[in-house]
Amino acid sequence: MNPILVNVLRGRYVESRHRGAFAVVDAEGTVVAEAGDIDRPIYPRSAVKLLQALPLVASGAAERFGLGDAELAIACASHNGEAAHADTAAGMLAKAGLDVNVLECGAHWPAYEAAGRALAQSGQQPSALHNNCSGKHAGFACLGCMLAGREDPRGFLLGYTQPGHPVMREVSAVLQATTGFDLRDAPQGIDGCSIPTYAIPLRRLALAFARVGTGVGLSPGHAIAARQLRGAIARAPFMLAGTGRFDTRVIERLGERACLKVGAEGVYCAALPELGLGVAIKMDDGNNARAAEVAMAATIEALLPLEGDDTAFMRGLSEPVLKNWNGTEVGQLAPTETLRRLSA
């Protein structure tokens, strides 16, 4: 039974509550802090996109196609589908001589509703470029071009979302290498964008992010790739998520100090490089990001030494005020003592 990590208050009364588990782990695998069951495998979903992007850099594909910060950041993103996101994903594909037609993630209206309305207003329909995973898939396509060798890249890429395809085998191999978890033992499902997702314990996910933040325990190629991706995300945080989004806001504020990424169903992972720690969180109900965001904000507050405006900024995210349609304050989210007791 996982503990309550986040309460939702309306007035002064608890209206809803969110249970969950978290692990804070160093690059040796030592658990520094934890709550709940950190050994039950959970689907990390999009929280591990940075891990999945390591082969894009380590293979040399990013260098070969001249990918810059925005492109490396969006390769790790669950983005809003704003115009800049769709354009960046399209640009990546173009650099590899490809286009939207190779993407196998599916199309959907932008996750950011205002972007969807803007698209509709201009008379357009959404394409796979607006899929929140289009950057990751554009990265897979670039990786595939590298792996294709002398084969026709478009032919080679067909079915790249399937577990047995060379691109997915690279991606699964890096998940296994960084988490140290044997994926043959892992429950397996299909993710929202059609690639396989493997359930991995929080303890192992946090370890992988401690490794990403330090390079310790990674192959030399992965260590260099992780540093490049972290830097790109810190320099182009809008590409990781977008307008108003938690990941973008925190990274705009804290830069390379916190490399974090949300996943569907209440998952969060982060590297805190200066502390050599990785964090992994899963809310039991998984229903959307609100509770996982509060838990991640409270974890960062507890672990990272913050100064000046950064303190108030993070408190605003760990105890966000809820307003109604008239802008009246009606309540707030708040982390429980389990999170507030945390310390580095």
Next chain:
Amino acid sequence: MNPILVNVLRGRYVESRHRGAFAVVDAEGTVVAEAGDIDRPIYPRSAVKLLQALPLVASGAAERFGLGDAELAIACASHNGEAAHADTAAGMLAKAGLDVNVLECGAHWPAYEAAGRALAQSGQQPSALHNNCSGKHAGFACLGCMLAGREDPRGFLLGYTQPGHPVMREVSAVLQATTGFDLRDAPQGIDGCSIPTYAIPLRRLALAFARVGTGVGLSPGHAIAARQLRGAIARAPFMLAGTGRFDTRVIERLGERACLKVGAEGVYCAALPELGLGVAIKMDDGNNARAAEVAMAATIEALLPLEGDDTAFMRGLSEPVLKNWNGTEVGQLAPTETLRRLSA
């Protein structure tokens, strides 16, 4: 500790889980079935809009202004903000000589994203008519016109969302009368549309809906009003919610057999008139409607004798398939044994 009522599966593995409580009660207050804590007060939010609409009919306002089925149904609604919803709310106000400017619910883009995109495409901005509560507020305004007597109705209506206003006092009085719960003891908050919300135990909410379905325990005026509102909802279920919505789909299928209404934060209430029972559900995490819908569907399946296509239809709602952006089946929601063991 409330039990797990709904599991979310990806592949064959449980990805997320939802705890909650429910009560099934007859009009005498006898608990027929229950799980979890049914005595802790919970904010019912929009699940009690039918109760809040009783004074609109019982006061004679609905008759005086000639409100039809669509208007009575939308007075009980959390609607999608589709064009027909906004038009119906506007029409109600016009019948009372009023317009959108009296509404104090606040404006927001339609809850149904396609309706928001259509609005944007036509170059419009949303008004309070697109607020999912606009029908309820239009009903409050009609009630206020009735209560205003010889006063100028627009002046009288000012501040109608405040607890001390005559309109809200009528609405609170009917909540207290139907649930039998003394609201002076109730935790109080402000709802999304700015009216007060009072926390009430599930046991009492289920009782109120048993009374709504049978008339037993209601004043004669409220009993007649409840029958009229139930009938109107059964004849105009689109107005209660809208395209693709659970409430609309179930009532389109089952008609007056199930008078149900979702509330924010994982709440559901229903009257099952032929059984003389009321149902009230609250999911602990409250994060959106998916788990409460599954719990309500499973409850209806367990309690109502279903035949032919209705059986498969309800099973489709109690065990909904989850598909990804490519339309691939990736998992499902499923009620736990706690719900599947239920019987009438």
